[in-house]
Amino acid sequence: MEGICKRLVGKIRDDVEAISLIKGMEVKREGPCMISSLISEQLGVNCCVLMGANIANEIAMEKFSEATVGYRKDKETAEKWVQLFNTSYFMVSPVQDVEGVELCGTLKNIVAIGAGFVDGLEMGNNTKAAIMRIGLREMKAFSKLLFPSVKDSTFFESCGVADLITTCLGGRNRKCAEAFARNGGKRSFDELEAEMLQGQKLQVYIFNRLLLSFWMKNCLVILSREYKTEPGIFCVGRLDCKRGLRGFEPSGMVRAFPTLLTVHEICIGRLPPMAIVEYSEHTPKFSLVGGSAQFF
Numbered sequence: 001m002e003g004i005c006k007r008l009v010g011k012i013r014d015d016v017e018a019i020s021l022i023k024g025m026e027v028k029r030e031g032p033c034m035i036s037s038l039i040s041e042q043l044g045v046n047c048c049v050l051m052g053a054n055i056a057n058e059i060a061m062e063k064f065s066e067a068t069v070g071y072r073k074d075k076e077t078a079e080k081w082v083q084l085f086n087t088s089y090f091m092v093s094p095v096q097d098v099e100g101v102e103l104c105g106t107l108k109n110i111v112a113i114g115a116g117f118v119d120g121l122e123m124g125n126n127t128k129a130a131i132m133r134i135g136l137r138e139m140k141a142f143s144k145l146l147f148p149s150v151k152d153s154t155f156f157e158s159c160g161v162a163d164l165i166t167t168c169l170g171g172r173n174r175k176c177a178e179a180f181a182r183n184g185g186k187r188s189f190d191e192l193e194a195e196m197l198q199g200q201k202l203q204v205y206i207f208n209r210l211l212l213s214f215w216m217k218n219c220l221v222i223l224s225r226e227y228k229t230e231p232g233i234f235c236v237g238r239l240d241c242k243r244g245l246r247g248f249e250p251s252g253m254v255r256a257f258p259t260l261l262t263v264h265e266i267c268i269g270r271l272p273p274m275a276i277v278e279y280s281e282h283t284p285k286f287s288l289v290g291g292s293a294q295f296f
């Protein structure tokens with residue numbers, strides 16, 4: 001994104017308004033970076049986001065769907081985006097929660113991989129629904145951990161539960177994950193992506209691959225920062241913000257976000273596809289992130 005933005009610097013007017021349709025995020029050494037923030041910072045413009053249950057070929061066929069515009073402060077601009085995108089078959093609603101909307105569009109892709117594993121293992125609809133529900137709960141918790149301003153209500157908009165459902169039923173991540181599980185994890189995602197997606201790329205696979213390293217490198221930073229404002233809330237596992245990384249246990253993260261991290265472990269071959277249910281069935285130890293009601 002930075003490379004693309006750099007090419008635009010100096011070529012656009014100051015009063016330009018931007019909107020990002022990119023479902024993903026950059027993971028930098030200093031922490032996660034939302035694409036809308038990156039665009040705002042690089043180009044010095046306000047940037048909203050448009051996310052929702054919007055598999056492209058269905059929209060191209062003008063089948064009815066909904067979408068969500070996430071905005072920061074300026075409702076008037078959000079209303080303009082709504083007016084611009086709204087059609088008789090594409091219904092757009094504004095939500096003042098840019099990070100929440102963008103994180104929904106990002107994190108649902110990880111849950112979709114989990115749903116694909118369930119399909120590949122032929123475990124049925126109840127199991128898939130369970131993974132979707134547990135995944136949604138972890139999406140919300142993880143989003144709020146990153147941005148405490150994220151609203152619960154955002155997860156009930158098109159960008160939230162609706163996008164999660166469509167992606168887990170008909171998306172590309174689900175499709176490749178199904179094939180991955182059918183092959184017992186023996187064929188890589190890169191290989192399956194090249195073979196099955198006809199030039200399309202998996203969504204946020206990179207983020208997924210980096211999830212664990214992101215946690216290792218950054219959770220202390222995030223936790224310490226937030227710890228100052230919300231005492232007692234941000235303790236994962238035996239990580240104690242005051243004591244630094246001493247006593248840090250990756251298993252604490254698994255206990256707090258079993259589904260998101262199990263998907264990661266399966267993708268990199270550390271766990272077999274079947275682990276998706278073995279770990280997800282453990283009740284997440286939300287007490288580990290303390291003040292659990294604030295997240296879940």
Ligand SMILES: NC(=O)C1=CN([C@@H]2O[C@H](COP(=O)(O)OP(=O)(O)OC[C@H]3O[C@@H](n4cnc5c(N)ncnc54)[C@H](O)[C@@H]3O)[C@@H](O)[C@H]2O)C=CC1
Nearest residue numbers: 001003004021022023024054055056057199200201202203
């Ligand atoms: N296809 C869909 O149903 C939907 C897609 N989106 C979003 O729209 C965006 C585009 O999606 P698609 O067209 O389906 O994806 P795609 O996989 O067909 O195309 C993505 C393109 O981005 C290029 N790319 C990747 N990294 C790059 C980089 N660092 N610099 C320059 N180019 C790079 C890839 O080579 C590829 O050509 C994605 O961000 C996706 O999250 C959102 C909603 C629905």
Ligand SMILES: O=C(CO)COP(=O)(O)O
Nearest residue numbers: 052053054055171172173
């Ligand atoms: O974001 C999407 C649907 O809203 C596209 O989903 P997939 O990337 O899973 O195909």
